[in-house]
Amino acid sequence: MTVTLLTESVVQALVCPADRQHWAVLDTLFCGLYVDVQRSGRMAYRLRYRARGRTRYLTLGDARIMTLEEARTEAREALRKVRVGMDPRAVLLPGAGPTIEAFFTEYYLPYVQTYKRSWKTDETLLRLHVxxxxxxxxxxxxxxxxxxxxxxxxxxxGYAPATINRVLAILGYGYRLALRWKIQGISDNPVRYIRCLKEDNRIERYLNQKQISRLLISVRQSDNPCLADIVSFLLYTGARKSEVLNARWQDIDWTHQHWRIPHTKAGRIRHVPLSTGALTLLAQRQVTYPSQDNWIFTNPATGKPFVTVYYSWRKARKQAGLPDLRLHDLRHSFASFLVNAGRSLYEVQILLGHANARTTSRYAHLSPERLREAVDVIPSLQ
Incomplete structure (x- = not known):
């Protein structure tokens, strides 16, 4: 962020630094007015102000088209509205309803925050694209x-189809809410005329026994003392990375041999049965780290759960000859092991905590050996 006296010549000469996505240049003459310069070459006049006890932002217009004087005039008018208790972003345009920015920041985001755990992802996608x-x-x-x-x-x-479809879903849902709430000026949902892009997000990577052996040797040599147990527990349970990193001792039921996950992706409490290998691992950790009575995999440097194990994981997977392996692939491997052992997709669905069976079907990767066994049941035709 840079502060300077803005002039027309200064504004038109602005170029975003190569190491940034955005560059804010504030005007010393008009408090809160600034130029948002993007790496793509776009520039917009924006106003930063306080309303209802929060800092808010108003996009005034394209700095390549709007003059500096016009931006200062609009900023001055916006601040007049703020002084009388109005939010300039929520002002209706003639026949066009509220602005996109006003609706999604004043109506959509406050609403989805009340129930949607991934609302921050919505906020990011809206800010970056919409x-x-x-x-x-x-x-x-x-x-x-x-x-x-x-x-x-x-x-x-270069954005992936899944990212584009997510933006379309958020934008379309916003319009549906606007129609449901009867927001003035909204009579149609333009997103409904656009087809979602085809996604090929099938997960193909899963480990065989030899790869697991190499991986376990590698993680046991890691400088991170918890990495080996974290990786092993992921393989034993098929849980998500965030669920394992935030696992607590209080959620382990030794009597019934299951792990209670209080905060899942679906927002529901889930109970994961623990295998003999998982129980042995936990028992060994209790003996090795008797003072850790809160989180199971405590970061020794902070005394709290690991925020990430990316760097130690990256080093270990390279040493194992698996440079592209993701931690989430361990969950996929868990599911593939079950399917190849003859367990039903319904059992896999329950163990992974999937609400939809279609999600589980992506994990049904049968080994060539089991496929050959399957075709052998066909009787000889000679």
């Missing part, structure tokens, strides 16, 4: 062609 493209425009102005251009722009920048 607000930078449509922020100052009215909700009622957009049509299917506008949304199609957004999709095309994201494809050009």
């Amino acid at each position: 607000l930078t493209c449509f922020g100052p425009r009215g909700m009622g102005e957009l049509n299917g062609a506008d949304i199609a251009r957004l999709v095309g722009a994201m494809q050009t920048r």
